[in-house]
Amino acid sequence: MAQREVQQVLDVDQYTLGLVGPEQEWAGTVADGGTIRTHTPPACWGPMITPSFRGGHEVTNPIRVEGAAVGDAIALHIRDVEVTSIATSTGSMVEREGAFGDDPFVDHRCPECGTSWPESVVEGTGEDAVRCAECGANASSFGFEYGYTVVFDDDRTVGLTVGPEGADDLANRADEAMALPENSRQHPILLYKPSEMPGTLGHLRPFIGNIGTTPSIELPDSHNAGDFGQFLVGAGHDWGLASEAELEHRTDGHMDINAVREGSILICPVKVDGGGVYVGDMHANQGDGELSLHTTDVSGRATIDVEVVKGLDIDGPLLLPNREDLPHIAQPYSDAEREAGRALAAEYGVDLVEDVGPIQVIGTGATINDATDNAFDRAAHLLDMSEGEIRARCTFTGGVEIGRLPGVVQLTMLAPLDRLDDRGIAHLVRDQYGL
Template sequence: MKKLVYCDETTDIVGPGIEMVDTLSPGGKFIVRTNPGCWGNMITPSIKSWHEVGRPVAIEDAEVGDAVAIKIDKINVLSRATSSGTDAAQGEYFKSDPGIDSFCPNCGTKNPDTYIKGTGEEAIKCQNCDSPVVPFTMPHGYTMYFDNKREFGITVDENISQEIAEKANEYSNLTSAGMQHSINVFAKHDMPGVPARVIPMIGNIGTVPAMDMPSSHNAGDFAQFLLGAEHEYACSEKDLNNRSDAHMDVNEVREGAVIIAPVKVKGAGVYVGDVHAMQGDGEIAGHTTDIAAEVEITIDLIKNLNNLGPIILPNLEDLTPLTKPYTEEENKRINETAQSIGLSYVEREMYPIQMIGSGADLNSAAADGLKKLAKLLDYPLDEVKNRVTVNGDICIGRAPGIVNITILTPISKLKEINLAEIVKNHYTEK
């Protein structure tokens, strides 16, 4: 089997019905050339998802119940500019979901092919009748230009946004095989002159779900839109258990981090997409700076972990003070204190893991993540709550319903579940 696979093919749907691009040996590298997520796809009616992502790769010997450890080695930002902002769905252009079952209200064509004529929100035209097809508008938006080193971006004014819109695909750096229009064509300029640091992260990375679904809806919050829908990807509450929660939008998922993703189908089907130039916790505008990128990851196989959702090992600098591993000096003082009061047992070596929780809202997501942690670590739920309170935290990945729950975990417990080596090495290797 191969130790290196390159992919520049994209798909809007993920699941067992989607052909894998190739098969990779455990320990091998997967390099993915991605197009932007969200906005470009949202204004392209032929795409049946809010994302186009890289086609998945199969991992040799991966079976349902296993996990894959995905180390993010490199994120290379390729876009020179991007546009984003808040969204407003336009009801006359879709039935159930503006990103899945849009149609042209003039000629009635479902998911019509479209072309670009001019710039602005009505530049997307139906190939069949030449009428504008606009499932989403952007009530407040911006165009951001990146410096040559991709270290920061600056939002631009009307004149510059228009120049970028006229060469929209070039500034987005879309692949020739991609499906989406560039969102730069909107020429948005509502908040010029705002600088932002480029800290690239990946919004949609993990394994394919156990049923075919739009890649953007492979998460407990977005999947709510599939319940009772009128399109072919409609599902029931029970069907939601097939998701793998790869669409996390957790900003700790960046270079150096590890994602331990559950295997839901034979071969796992690891995929990457929706790279962001930067994103604050919560992605509260609903969307951020979607970019084209080349992502390099290393994928290892963990047998029989049976994790119910993604586990993240963040970079040390991304951890809050309560959740960082204890230093040698701290452990010395902890031991001295325990001895001074005659306490015979103290957890002397602890490392943080993050569990993703997802649901219809943030309370549901927190409950989901806590239950998954309790099952993984074989702790009572109340003990998980106490541990997360005194040496953990719950952070918002994405509103309305993704959280990442960090818990300092004793090395003895990590050994029980066969995660001690990968977790300890992540936080101790230089």
């Protein structure tokens, strides 16, 4: 398919080897108003233990959106998210000394023969199963500090952690159980067969952890964020950055925000012509903060409608979550609340500003405080308000939520719709919340 041939529906089944950026091969071009369909492999653990990867995820090749130019934005309407894996393994990690240079997610090398990003083979199961194809040494950069294996019910509503016998069974049919897409190049993490915490039942609610647009320089896909991106500053590998200022090229696709799920709308900056939408890192569930740094990585299908927003000029993503995912004080006003507000406004002689709608501004940085400051700056630019007014509106009509430690946040507020009309996104807010 020629990358410029415009498709109304574009199916994408090719994935990068851990990188995002202008140099990546385009998957094709989708019409403005068209639909992207993907079946993505798990991210995090699988790519992490596969030493040929240059980043910690396996995301789709970038997708050109018709008419999207630098300075525009692309609204991604996430219509459907479906988990196809029947099980996964996850937990907190330890790094294997000698198996990497500056960064265990990026700078892989065989600890025995020294080959950089070595090809690898699987021999058996367990944490020593991934072997260097050159010399046969254990070539993976990671193991589990505390790990567990989860199996899902048929409807993907709950997950149950299993014991050693169940983990061993799944390890011996790992590719099938994880439903790896045909073109995936990772080793499935089920091979490691961790089995701590057996018998624990968890609620499932799938979402997409790394989704957005292409940064204006090439970055490891897991580091396209203000927190993970810090590890690139001063690094000696091919994707090292000279200063933190170079991180401004990022698009913050790697958010791990559990509200980026079916029914939500994610509005992403365009920093290369065509946008370069990419999708990956689906998770079966995750609590706010992703406190283990990893969660239930799965293969999964997503259906996403795209819409170009001309001239929005944003630096990072905006999120319109499902109504039930909004904080209580950021919910749209009910009719009774509006009536009460009108009465108070009449009594005290002010004009009621009732034409407002919820928005979330995503901020990222080295720490949660840095990420919140980043979100304040982005919100002030978006709404043409002082930081003081942003802080006041977020305190009185919203708040800040932690997407991921150490530094991804959602800054929520009820924003005046006339300001959003000026920026060309009020229609998205009105449609999302029935305003």
